[in-house]
Amino acid sequence: MTEMIGGNALAYAGAALAAFLAGSGSAIGIRYAASTASGVLTEDPEKFGLLFVLVVLPGTQGLYGFFSAFLVMLKLNLFGGEVLSLTTSQGWQVLFSCLPIGIAGLVSGIHQGKVCSAGIQMTAKRPEMAFKAAVVYAVMVETYALLGLVVTLFLLFFGIKL
Amino acid sequence: MNPSYDDGDTRYAYAVGRIRTLEARLLDGQRVERLVEAKDFEETFSILRETDYGEEFGEERVASLQEIEQVLQIKREGAYRTFTELCLDEEVRELILSTQDYQNIKVLIKGSVTGEDSDFALSQFGILSGEKIKRIFKEGRSQGFSTHLRKAVEAGLSYDTPEWIDIAVDHEMFRFWSARAKEVGNDFILGFIQLILDLENIQTFFRIRRGEGGLSFLEKALFFNGWGEDTMSLHRDRFLKAFESPWEGISSYFFATPYERVLREGGEYLERKGSFASLEKLCDDCRMEYLRSTRLMTFGVEPVIAYLYAKENELKILRLVFLGKLYGITQEKIRERLPEVF
């Protein structure tokens, strides 16, 4: 009995971590980008459209985290009525599968925020570079969050047999 | 994790965003070049029409020097307001703006010593407004000042000639700056204080060298940083040793310092043409070059500081251009003094 609860608890912890870490990363990242964008818009409101993408970009990590957590819930059949009960080892498996997106999301979110902030600063001076460089660089950071997500997805779908 | 190393102080994300937009509006080199080459006032104004100065110099006719100075002063006020608003650290704000407070203290002390009414020369951009500092000073309540200003008042009052009052108060100012910069612990600010101290000493060196007073005067006038002699990038001994040297030899005393070029070119120009224009331009350029490093900083107070000085530099450029146009100074003469843009 204790074993069964332990398995589920670990799986929930995994889902929570994915959402929490990646979400925090996004929140911090957006804060940087949005603050800088506000600064730019204070002086030059017409740049709103240009800056929007750069402010939103660090938000993706949070979505990935949320998506991963949602998958865990699906996997556990949380919405289907009967919740699966996991063994401890299965619980650990789920928990660890969630870590790639959680940690990659946290770190990449913060750094993407900084990159976006720098990109916004560049856009303030050279609007023509907004999509040429600023977004491209931000997307490069995004790649690793995305890879984290892919790893998490593969682990959840193919790694764990419930 | 201390945010000041890594990517900088992220509290300044908003400030830097604003600063970048403002920086983008500063006059660029090309435009300044066109201003210098403009034939007359009319053309100067039409060049400025598309810039940040368009509102003032655009539709209405600003013709007299006084009106121009007024506009420039308003712009200056704007830059100081922006700085005060965006600088989140009280200590840094006090450090940067204190030069205006010290200026006011000098004006007041000199006024009380010479009996000359000079309240019109009070600066309004300090931590304390001109009126406030005057009131406190007149009432003799120097405890109304913060410690560093009180020290400066005491130092200044112990002399009775304007030049020595200035020198005494300026020494106090550098002492305060050094101490405060160390307290703040920001490498950029520490470096900046050291830079202006060095540049000031270089200019003082040349000025005393061609004026009167000699070595003993130089020894008293050179500024210290408060961090101990050995930390100075230009040790006082260098100046004292180079004092008697003929001008060709001076730069060799400063071999392998960042200022070698300033000393060589500025010194040569001074020697040949008897004018400080080139030396001062080179010093201004040095300052701008240092400040330009803030362009690479994503977060932090540094770009905010840099913008204030960049704007002052720009106003200096405009002042020179306008004076040149108004009084028919040749383009070459203007160019020799005109600092580079930020």
Added chain:
Amino acid sequence: MKLDVNPTRMELLRLRRRIGLARRGHKLLKEKEEELMRRLIPLTKVVRELRRRVEGLLREAFQKFLIARGGMDPEVLESAIVHSQNPLQVEATTEPLLNLRLPIFRFTASKIQDSRFKPSYGFWGTSGELDTALEEYTLALQNLIPLAEKEKALQLLAGELEKTRRRVRALEYRLIPDLEETTRFIQMKLSEVERSNLTRLMKVKDRIDLDHRQCREGGDQDALNQPAHHGSRDRPE
């Protein structure tokens, strides 16, 4: 033009005295004019040279000052200049020359005399260009005061020269000719009066002579002779 005077002997004497005086005055004034010219010409050269130098210095100083002004914060510039401890005092005396009093300006209680200028402000914030500008202004001032002195002297001399020349002209072309004409006129008038007096006297004498003869001889003869006699007496005059 003849003066409007009574043609009397008294007047003639007076006029002759005046002519003498005018001639003497004319000679003196002529000498004065020459002396003034002699002084004026070198002085103009000096003033022209000095003015050229002062103007050059001021132009140079002004340009430097403008550059300094451009490079400094307005309030720093103001406070640097307003508290200047280089008071300038000039003592003004005069020197007599002919009947003129030419001004002499001398610096007293001033640091300006020192060749080296010492700024009365500190180094921070002030421009080295301000030092050089003020130094050059000082240099200009050292020349400006003598220039003022010389230029005023020049003005006075020139004014005096003009006045003297006008007087010389007036004497030469107006007063002396007028006086001479008048004396000539008076002389003529006087001799005419003399002549008419003489004639009258002779006539009276003839009359008296005739009366005497008539009384003695009681005849008309002499009365008939008289005109012929009169004519012969009149002619040689």
